Amino acid sequence: xxxxxxxxxxxxxxxxxxxxxxxxxxxxxxxxxxxxxxxxxxxxxxxxxxxxxxxxxxxxxxxxxxxxxxxxxxxxxxxxxxxxxxxxxxxxxxxxxxxxxxxxxxxxxxxxxxxxxxxxxxxxxxxxxxxxxxxxxxxxxxxxxxxxxxxxxxxxxxxxxxxxxxxxxxxxxxxxxxxxxxxxxxxxxxxxxxxxxxxxxxxxxxxxxxxxxxxxxxxxxxxxxxxxxxxxxxxxxxxxxxxxxxxxxxxxxxxxxxxxxxxxxxxxxxxxxxxxxxxxxxxxxxxxxxxxxxxxxxxxxxxxxxxxxxxxxxxxxxxxxxxxxxxxxxxxxxxxxxxxxxxxxxxxxxxxxxxxxxxxxxxxxxxxxxxxxxxxxxxxxxxxxxxxxxxxxxxxxxxxxxxxxxxxxxxxxxxxxxxxxxxxxxxxxxxxxxxxxxxxxxxxxxxxxxxxxxxxxxxxxxxxxxxxxxxxxxxxxxxxxxxxxxxxxxxxxxxxxxxxxxxxxxxxxxxxxxxxxxxxxxxxxxxxxxxxxxxxxxxxxxxxxxxxxxxxxxxxxxxxxxxx
Amino acid sequence: xxxxxxxxxxxxxxxxxxxxxxxxxxxxxxxxxxxxxxxxxxxxxxxxxxxxxxxxxxxxxxxxxxxxxxxxxxxxxxxxxxxxxxxxxxxxxxxxxxxxxxxxxxxxxxxxxxx
Numbered sequence: 206x207x208x209x210x211x212x213x214x215x216x217x218x219x220x221x222x223x224x225x226x227x228x229x230x231x232x233x234x235x236x237x238x239x240x241x242x243x244x245x246x247x248x249x250x251x252x253x254x255x256x257x258x259x260x261x262x263x264x265x266x267x268x269x270x271x272x273x274x275x276x277x278x279x280x281x282x283x284x285x286x287x288x289x290x291x292x293x294x295x296x297x298x299x300x301x302x303x304x305x306x307x308x309x310x311x312x313x314x315x316x317x318x319x320x321x322x323x324x325x326x327x328x329x330x331x332x333x334x335x336x337x338x339x340x341x342x343x344x345x346x347x348x349x350x351x352x353x354x355x356x357x358x359x360x361x362x363x364x365x366x367x368x369x370x371x372x373x374x375x376x377x378x379x380x381x382x383x384x385x386x387x388x389x390x391x392x393x394x395x396x397x398x399x400x401x402x403x404x405x406x407x408x409x410x411x412x413x414x415x416x417x418x419x420x421x422x423x424x425x426x427x428x429x430x431x432x433x434x435x436x437x438x439x440x441x442x443x444x445x446x447x448x449x450x451x452x453x454x455x456x457x458x459x460x461x462x463x464x465x466x467x468x469x470x471x472x473x474x475x476x477x478x479x480x481x482x483x484x485x486x487x488x489x490x491x492x493x494x495x496x497x498x499x500x501x502x503x504x505x506x507x508x509x510x511x512x513x514x515x516x517x518x519x520x521x522x523x524x525x526x527x528x529x530x531x532x533x534x535x536x537x538x539x540x541x542x543x544x545x546x547x548x549x550x551x552x553x554x555x556x557x558x559x560x561x562x563x564x565x566x567x568x569x570x571x572x573x574x575x576x577x578x579x580x581x582x583x584x585x586x587x588x589x590x591x592x593x594x595x596x597x598x599x600x601x602x603x604x605x606x607x608x609x610x611x612x613x614x615x616x617x618x619x620x621x622x623x624x625x626x627x628x629x630x631x632x633x634x635x636x637x638x639x640x641x642x643x644x645x646x647x648x649x650x651x652x653x654x655x656x657x658x659x660x661x662x663x664x665x666x667x668x669x670x671x672x673x674x675x676x677x678x679x680x681x682x683x684x685x686x687x688x689x690x691x692x693x694x695x696x697x698x699x700x701x702x703x704x705x706x707x708x709x710x711x712x713x714x715x716x717x718x719x720x721x722x723x724x725x726x727x728x729x730x731x732x733x734x735x736x737x738x739x740x741x742x743x744x745x746x747x748x749x750x751x752x753x754x755x756x757x758x759x760x761x762x763x764x765x766x767x768x769x
Numbered sequence: 770x771x772x773x774x775x776x777x778x779x780x781x782x783x784x785x786x787x788x789x790x791x792x793x794x795x796x797x798x799x800x801x802x803x804x805x806x807x808x809x810x811x812x813x814x815x816x817x818x819x820x821x822x823x824x825x826x827x828x829x830x831x832x833x834x835x836x837x838x839x840x841x842x843x844x845x846x847x848x849x850x851x852x853x854x855x856x857x858x859x860x861x862x863x864x865x866x867x868x869x870x871x872x873x874x875x876x877x878x879x880x881x882x883x884x
Contacts, residue, residue, distance in 0.1 A: 300834060
């Protein structure tokens with residue numbers, strides 16, 4: 206029997222004929238044998254046994270209805286009630302109209318009357334049914350998340366649109382459910398347990414969907430989406446999901462967050478509504494006690510602001526609404542602080558919102574990749590400005606420029622930087638590159654490779670925000686850098702917090718070991734400056750000396766330095 | 770000995786029967802031979818005589834499908850008729866139909882045994 210499944214000389218598909226009448230079996234077999242491996246059994250029980258053993262190998266079942274013992278309709282019922290055999294299409298062999306109707310209602314794909322049609326018709330019907338069944342199977346595999354059985358994201362959006370079309374009279378809500386800090390469950394309990402949690406959440410959501418007549422999907426590892434008619438009590442829904450998952454709450458930080466975008470914001474596409482629900486879900490991180498967060502006016506205004514900035518970005522670049530300001534750095538090793546260099550920082554002079562600080566627009570531009578355009582613009586502006594100062598004052602004032610997280614993925618980054626040097630007749634002594642430590646945590650190997658390549662070209666690398674991330678020391682072991690920039694939070698706190706003070710000393714000592722200078726950011730008063738100097742930090746920047754200034758104001762600082 | 774000609778003379782729709790056998794004469798004749806020797810005829814007769822309507826229906830239904838596929842029309846007609854009566858659980862006397870079936874069966878047996 207087993208060999209029937211592995212015959213490769215004809216078709217790779219196997220069909221099973223179930224009929225108690227040997228002449229009919231032989232007739233049908235001789236027709237089907239042209240295209241398929243054909244198996245025969247003569248009763249219902251034997252058919253079920255064989256199908257259960259080989260459910261994945263059988264492409265089509267021809268089933269007689271009137272048989273002694275277990276009849277064909279009972280076989281059909283059994284097959285269609287079992288998930289593993291439900292997908293096998295069945296063609297019923299019958300001569301009776303009532304049975305035809307019954308069998309179609311029970312899930313038969315087609316029926317063939319006795320006496321049989323001509324062989325070509327039987328083969329054509331078999332081919333069509335197998336093709337349809339396989340297509341359906343492929344679609345079902347693609348539309349369902351294998352772990353939870355919920356829809357996959359793309360199909361989910363399609364089904365959501367369908368749901369909306371069919372229920373125009375109802376107000377629909379977009380709901381995002383996320384297990385926050387899910388990685389903790391992964392790390393503490395292992396992947397197997399984490400999957401169990403996801404399956405449980407998936408199962409619970411499936412149950413909820415049946416009650417509220419909605420659709421759902423698993424969009425990301427730990428993120429679920431629901432599109433459903435408006436509900437009055439989402440806290441109750443969250444509680445249903447949480448029940449049975451007590452382990453989640455034994456862990457600090459791991460919790461279930463839910464964001465809801467209700468009908469009042471339904472003037473946009475379904476995808477956009479889920480973006481809003483997700484924003485609501487993410488904003489709930491700030492308020493742990495509140496599990497369910499609704500997208501509201503505040504989030505709406507933030508969104509409008511972000512969208513406006515993204516919309517205005519390209520025009521602002523063309524109009525030169527972005528201005529580079531220069532944060533002076535001073536050498537404090539001598540008796541009098543001396544201007545040595547500066548950091549180029551971008552500001553946005555927005556025609557509607559006025560001056561916008563980078564803290565307000567950089568995260569928005571980072572989230573959609575536009576930051577690369579802005580960085581390139583800034584680098585070019587800085588290059589031009591250095592040339593002007595060189596020509597005007599015949600001095601060297603190196604300017605540091607920021608290389609963002611996104612820039613390390615720019616395949617043309619080296620070419621762009623070298624072009625700026627070439628265009629303005631500058632060298633790598635004129636432009637330093639600041640890379641934020643957090644990039645290392647995101648993609649260490651990429652960052653290490655880029656830093657090595659940039660250093661080979663002669664660029665000096667300054668490690669920005671040093672000490673703020675998770676991986677500072679490990680990183681120093683893997684990549685050579687030229688300057689450590691002490692995270693400004695340490696400097697700000699060091700007079701009031703002994704731990705911060707000790708960490709500042711430690712970082713300065715590390716820099717000594719590495720034989721690289723330390724730049725302290727955020728120096729706001731004389732006391733901080735004095736302590737840093739005593740500790741061996743030679744270069745500082747911050748309000749104590751100067752805020753970031755326009756190129757014209759920086760002219761004045763240069764002139765003052767020359768006068769010294 | 771069964772041939773296409775003798776079966777045509779008997780009244781079988783040889784053309785249809787053959788087409789279901791992929792035009793394979795040898796196969797058609799073999800299946801007709803199997804049908805003539807099928808024990809279901811005896812089972813039908815016995816069930817009818819015993820008044821076992823359910824068993825009679827199962828046998829008649831089985832014969833009906835088989836004979837239809839072979840297009841043995843003269844015997845198929847009474848078998849079909851009997852099957853429909855029995856499906857409805859009819860307890861009436863259908864001995865005329867059974868006789869007709871037996872007679873047609875004998876005709877086939879004679880065809881088969883002729884040299």
